Amino acid sequence: MATWNKYVSIGAPAMTGKGIGKAIKQAFIDNPKAIAILEDMQFPEIEWFTDNMFDRMIECGIAEQNATGVAAGLAAEGFVPVTYNFLFASMGRAYNQIRQSILVDRFNVKFLAREGIWGEVGVSHATIEGWGSLRNLPNMVLINPADSVEAEKATTAMMQYIGPCAVKMEMSPNPFTIFTDDYQFDIGKAYSLRDGKDATIIATGYMVTEAIKAVDILEKEGLDVGVLNMSTLKPLDEEAIIAAAARTGAIVTAENSSDINGLGDAVACCLCENLPTPLVKVGIEDEFGQSGLITSERDELMDHFALSADDIAVSVREVLKKKAKFAK
Amino acid sequence: MSETIKCGSCGMLLYFGEEIKRRLYMRAIPDESAVLADYGNKCPRCGAALSTDSVKIEIKRRATHES
Numbered sequence: 001m002a003t004w005n006k007y008v009s010i011g012a013p014a015m016t017g018k019g020i021g022k023a024i025k026q027a028f029i030d031n032p033k034a035i036a037i038l039e040d041m042q043f044p045e046i047e048w049f050t051d052n053m054f055d056r057m058i059e060c061g062i063a064e065q066n067a068t069g070v071a072a073g074l075a076a077e078g079f080v081p082v083t084y085n086f087l088f089a090s091m092g093r094a095y096n097q098i099r100q101s102i103l104v105d106r107f108n109v110k111f112l113a114r115e116g117i118w119g120e121v122g123v124s125h126a127t128i129e130g131w132g133s134l135r136n137l138p139n140m141v142l143i144n145p146a147d148s149v150e151a152e153k154a155t156t157a158m159m160q161y162i163g164p165c166a167v168k169m170e171m172s173p174n175p176f177t178i179f180t181d182d183y184q185f186d187i188g189k190a191y192s193l194r195d196g197k198d199a200t201i202i203a204t205g206y207m208v209t210e211a212i213k214a215v216d217i218l219e220k221e222g223l224d225v226g227v228l229n230m231s232t233l234k235p236l237d238e239e240a241i242i243a244a245a246a247r248t249g250a251i252v253t254a255e256n257s258s259d260i261n262g263l264g265d266a267v268a269c270c271l272c273e274n275l276p277t278p279l280v281k282v283g284i285e286d287e288f289g290q291s292g293l294i295t296s297e298r299d300e301l302m303d304h305f306a307l308s309a310d311d312i313a314v315s316v317r318e319v320l321k322k323k324a325k326f327a328k
Numbered sequence: 329m330s331e332t333i334k335c336g337s338c339g340m341l342l343y344f345g346e347e348i349k350r351r352l353y354m355r356a357i358p359d360e361s362a363v364l365a366d367y368g369n370k371c372p373r374c375g376a377a378l379s380t381d382s383v384k385i386e387i388k389r390r391a392t393h394e395s
Contacts, residue, residue, distance in 0.1 A: 104354075104356070105356040106345055106346075106356050106357065138330070138345060138346050139344075139345035139346060140345075141341075141344055157340075157341075160340070160372040160373060161340075161341060161342070162342070162343075162363075162366045162367060163343065163344065163345065186339055186340065186341065187340075187341040187344075188332070188341050188344065189339075234344075235330065235332060235341070235344045273390075
């Protein structure tokens with residue numbers, strides 16, 4: 001079995017939503033200005049909110065552009081609005097309102113956004129391009145936690161930070177529990193789960209779990225592969241990327257979303273400008289999400305989009321061939 | 329170009345976004361001290377006093393081959 005750095009203790013799968021709900025509840029207790037903006041959807045710990053903070057919830061219905069305007073107005077008056085929805089709706093439909101009414105003035109609005117491919121929600125709700133489309137908007141912070149522990153800490157950090165910020169609630173199988181409770185999350189800081197010598201997998205969100213599985217596969221082949229958890233897509237921890245590339249000379253990126261303008265492109269840009277390094281991207285290649293079956297034996301979409309640990313292992317072998325060629 | 333401001337004591341990110349003095353008109357945030365004032369001049373995580381002397385301000389410019 002692979003060995004891991006401090007604050008890493010691989011455990012049973014757990015829902016990231018649990019950690020997010022716990023942090024949101026505490027943030028609302030601590031900050032009387034926090035206010036929930038509902039868009040005809042659930043909200044983390046909604047039953048607790050209904051019982052205890054009914055006057056701090058505004059239901060805007062299926063009218064996301066309007067809800068965004070409401071959030072901007074409340075933020076202008078000193079409140080801390082928190083929206084929750086599928087990313088295609090809260091941030092896709094309201095893209096222009098987010099740009100014009102929130103980001104230009106850098107209003108303190110928080111977004112909890114569900115995105116990813118998992119199960120039978122279909123092409124409309126299984127969006128994969130939203131995260132990448134947000135990356136080019138100035139003033140926005142984007143966080144995609146890897147497990148339940150990091151999700152709780154990232155949500156707490158989001159609520160402490162003053163400025164627009166989104167935490168992605170990935171639609172995916174439950175990730176492993178990866179971090180110990182004393183792990184310290186910092187917005188904009190990547191964390192090396194394992195340093196490695198031959199190659200580094202830079203993964204985000206659920207794909208950190210698949211990267212961990214891939215390390216075990218590759219270790220049996222005698223390969224020493226590192227894993228860098230890149231939970232903040234923006235601001236990107238370029239120092240950690242460059243350090244990993246300098247150490248191992250081969251990078252594989254892994255994300256459960258479009259590989260256009262997402263983590264893979266961000267890492268590739270950083271390395272091209274600073275330390276050109278052989279790289280292979282694992283992600284969804286220029287197509288829409290769709291429905292797939294999940295059984296106890298297999299997750300059809302993980303196979304269909306080639307996102308599993310086996311696929312990451314294939315990419316590591318491929319990047320090692322590139323590294324050997326690059327060295328000549 | 330982007331600018332980040334971090335607590336000099338614990339490293340918590342306090343600001344990330346456009347370079348504050350870069351915009352010609354309609355500056356929502358006039359200067360770095362206004363960012364710190366929004367936090368009550370106190371880091372919400374470690375409680376350290378915040379001033380433009382106690383934070384790390386970094387303005388990131390385009391990377392070059394030498395960087």
